[in-house]
Amino acid sequence: MPSASRTSKYRTYTIQEKRKALVLALNIDTKPAADFLNYPRRTVQDWIRQSDAIFDFKGAQTSKTLKGQGRREEVVPFAHGLLTFMKDIRRDEEPLCTTMMLEYIKTNHRCWFNNYVTGKKSIVSADNAIMRLLLRFSKRRFTPSTIYNVDETAIYFDTPAKHIWAEKGLNGSAKVNYAEKHSTRLTAVMTIRADGKMLPILFIMKGKPGGTIEMDELPNYLQVQGHIYCVQENGWMDSRVSEIYSKELLKF
Known part of the structure; x- marks a missing residue:
């Protein structure tokens, strides 16, 4: 007698159901959310890894796939709060970096x-x-006039002579009154905005x-x-000069 074939029914979920589960997981964590909704925990974890595409989906909420959406953008549910934090930092003329944004998220949206980061291969991958x-988020939230490309280069001058000519046979003819053994050095910090505007040069003496x-x-x-000048013991960028740079040069 032939045995009846067993078929397992795979449940599918709509975009609306996925978003509801993600919001709940954001508030009470993954396992409690999965248990409350009676969804497989692994399924909810998979949605978390795809949360950016799920929240950015522009089609019908009854859709069960993300097909046909093209290249997705990263979206965070607390985008408004993060953007406000970024603007507050820049409004106070403080340097804004990605690590500061990360600290904001860890503190307010742990x-x-x-x-x-659940399910990533390693801590480094996470x-x-x-x-x-965060880099993609920052790029979308700032205009070209607020994006800076900075390069610093060393400039050497008053270089001492490598060879000195002297009269042959004359005792002491190669002696000089004063000579520098090393050339003088300064650092030039050059900045251009993404909109093409060149900013004043910062010279570090x-x-x-x-x-x-x-x-x-x-x-x-x-x-x-209109250039900016400051001093440093070795003539290069350090934390003190970086603070001067942030508060003075970035005002332009």
Whole structure:
């Protein structure tokens, strides 16, 4: 007697059901949400990994697939709050970086963060995923006039002579009164905005903060073509100069 074939019925869910489950998981975590809705926990975890596409879906909420939507954009359910945080930072003329956005999410939306990184291959993979999300979010929320590309380069001048000519046979003819063994160095920080506008150059001079160069010489430089000058012991960028850069150069 032939045995009857067994078929398993695979349940499908609409976009509306998926969104409801995601919102619930955001508030009470994955397992409680899955238990409350009587959905498989693994299914809800899969939706969390696809949450950006599910929330960004433009078709009917009764649809059960994401097909035909083209390239998806990353969406976070607390986008308005994150954007307000970003604007507040820049309004205070503080430097905004991706790690600050990540700290905001961890502090205010820890449950969402935990669900987002669930199922990633490793901690490194999870960090890379959330960083890419925040970079794409930032790119969409800022105009070209608020995006900066910065490069710094060293400039050497007053380079000492490599060879000195002297009269042959004359004792002491190669002696000089004064000679620098090393060339003088400064750093030029050049910035251009995404809209094509070149900003004033930041020149970092070698000198002691609060010393003669900073107090007596730099005030005379500030009027030259609107560029910005500061000093640092080695003539390069450090945390102190970075703060000056953020508060002065980025005002333009």
